[in-house]
Amino acid sequence: MKLDVTATLTYGFDSDTQVIAAIEAARSPDQTILSESLTISPDAVLVRDLHPETGERRFRAALSGQVEIRYRALVDNGNREPLSAAARQHDWSELPQEVLPYLLPSRFSPSDEFMRFAQREFCSIDGGGARILAVLDWLHEHLDYVHGVSHAQTTAQHTFIDRAGVCRDFTHLGIALTRALNIPARAVSAYALDLDPPDFHAVFEVYLDGRWWLVDPTRLAPVEGMVRIATGRDAADIAFLTSQFNCQCLAQTIKVSRAPEDAGLQAA
Incomplete structure (x- = not known):
């Protein structure tokens, strides 16, 4: 496109x-x-x-x-592909060195705080891609997209409690849950087709089956209509200014x- x-x-x-x-x-x-x-x-x-x-x-x-x-x-x-449920999760020993930092907790996505919840909620699901799709379903079901309930210092922990936020909050919680499942995840800033109102958009990527897959935890814009800008551990690394x-x-x-x-x- x-x-x-x-x-x-x-x-x-x-x-x-x-x-x-x-x-x-x-x-x-x-x-x-x-x-x-x-x-x-x-x-x-x-x-x-x-x-x-x-x-x-x-x-x-x-x-x-x-x-x-x-x-x-x-x-x-x-032709950007959507995440496949069949995408395989890697053992850590298989991962490229540059991917390893995205397994670790970060300032806005303290994944170590979500280990027990993520393992209990999603580890019964077979396959890396299927697990991430289940995480996205969980976010869609349990979070409301609401302006004004979060701010620049809001972390994934706050969003998990408030159950509301904007794109960066959905992304931080999605990244935290993904890393808690031992899958690399990184934040992405993007331009997005059909986003209403138009704005810079925060989404994330997961590393499965030897590649990065782009996903939108808010489901507000199609991944095939996104233009990647920057990537990083969380929003602190991808600010547009x-x-x-x-x-x-x-x-x-x-x-x-x-x-x-x-x-x-x-x-x-």
Whole structure:
């Protein structure tokens, strides 16, 4: 599927402020960037970073005053497969070294606190993929998608108690339960088709059968309509903007639409 993505962010900075931004589509094997543009007004000197394994891209800059950041991309994400119930769970000795950190507890997903619950609730289900699908069913059945009940410091533990939250809360709890089942899981920020209202979306991936599978614990957007941005242990690693000092978001517009299949042929 080809997707046209636009993000326009306007921020106010009281003084020169160092920022790290992750809003560009990742150059990952499951998606091809056919064309893109990034503009910052007023102009700023950028330091560009590319992660060699995940293909995620970030830029660093010093910004001040009112700044508009605009990113647009045409991305082909091919035929992204939904998670298969038959996907096999690996023994830890089989896992690639770079996957191992995603077995461990993290700040917002303290999976060690969920070991007893996850083992009791899901370990009777055979197969790694089937277990994760059961976790997703559990989240859908027991959590309500509600704005305002969580904040930037809400952890998976809080969400488990409150049984409500937004996409990052669903993701943190899903990651915690998955790691408690001894399956690697990592957070993903993405642009998502059909998300209402349009926004940056937090989902997660699980490592089964020799590959990462993208899943949406909120069921608000189809995984085949997502454009991956960044990955990490939890939301602390995938924030679209991290600033040295406090700043004010003055406006934000995200648009994701399906592009014609012949789009980008000349550019390619």
